[in-house]
Amino acid sequence: MKINRRQYLKQLAGCAALPFIGSVPTGFLSAGAKADQSAEPGAYHYLGRTSGYRDWAIVPPGLSIKSIETFRREPFALVRITASDGRQGWGQIAPYYARLSVDMLHGLVARTVMGLDISEIDLINDDVINASMKFPWSFVCRALAGVDTALWDLYGQITEKPVSELLGGLVRPLPAYGSSMRRDITPQDEAARMTRLRDELGVKAFKIRLGTPTGQNKDAAPGRSEAIIPAVRKAVGPDIKLFADANSCYTPDVAIPLGRRLEDWGFSAFEEPCPYWELEWTQEVQRALKIDIQGGEQCNDMAQWRRMMNMRAVDIVQPDICYVGGLTRAWRVAKMAEEIGLGIKPHAANVSLVTVFTMHMVAALPKGGEVEFSIEDDSPITQLARAMFDPVLKIEGGMAVMPEGPGWGVRIDTKWLESAEHKTSSV
């Protein structure tokens, strides 16, 4: 029986039902040794659909994608999808160099998904990955995130439910951590502002920055990383949870002693200690230290996620919903992590819609960690993100307040849209 490509992909998703996938045809083997090395039946998971993952069917089939619009104000770009019945959903592509992602969206992603049935979100995601096989991942996934997150909002509009509910969770206050984005701040000033946020907003967890991004062991200022660890702990006291992010700075020989210092001062997690692509280095650090190693924010390749998890390079995975390609693919990463028993703490480094997406996902994860919440209130990126939609995101009593209502629960600001560059792809 001949099957078309979509049926083939569907069969792969439920590959346990296919006896020929996951086992070596024994007729080709001269001895049993090689057969012993073959994977368990059903072990080949297409694009991250582990055995615990089920393809989504949120709305019935029948509506198709009629148009995809982008609204760009650097470093952000919003996406609006209109379905064939006129209903609309809002999403966002990944921030930074949004122009490149917008070009990718209209140049490739939109051509691939235009006219497809909106109910087939897993196939829509996989079609985009397959269509970009010669130039994979980064900007493809950044653009795909806009389509995927707009479709989830559309599902919420159609079903009149928040996305978190569609995922099996509930809109509720979520534990949050105050995330510093700064390295140009002295240990004393960082300690002082975290103490203030602890007192003013009741924030119960914070993340500091060590080293410099991909810095090859270079510190932002001489002795800063060693000094900030005790400075912040002494200032905020023993009851506050603390994390530290090195953004790919260190080789293991430098990361391990610094990690021991974090342990000595009661920090809970060490993020991206080594260049993120060096999984073996990160694994070496993970094995040497007791503190949890977390990472993966840049990772958008499902096979690389699997390798990272299987080798235990990290204890906690940090998919970024916009970098990884959207909620559907971030959810696959989360299911993979759950299956292996790893923690999940998604990356969300600004208060644009990515933090809203993250809240809806974390609210539906049994082991979802604290929501990352930027504390850079005065930065231009925070100001532009805050002008993008209502309600403005905030922390109350140490908890992130989730927007309520269907879909993402936000209203996009018309003034923000009017000043944005507008592009349309349509059927």
Ligand SMILES: [Mg+2]
């Ligand atoms: Mg990070």
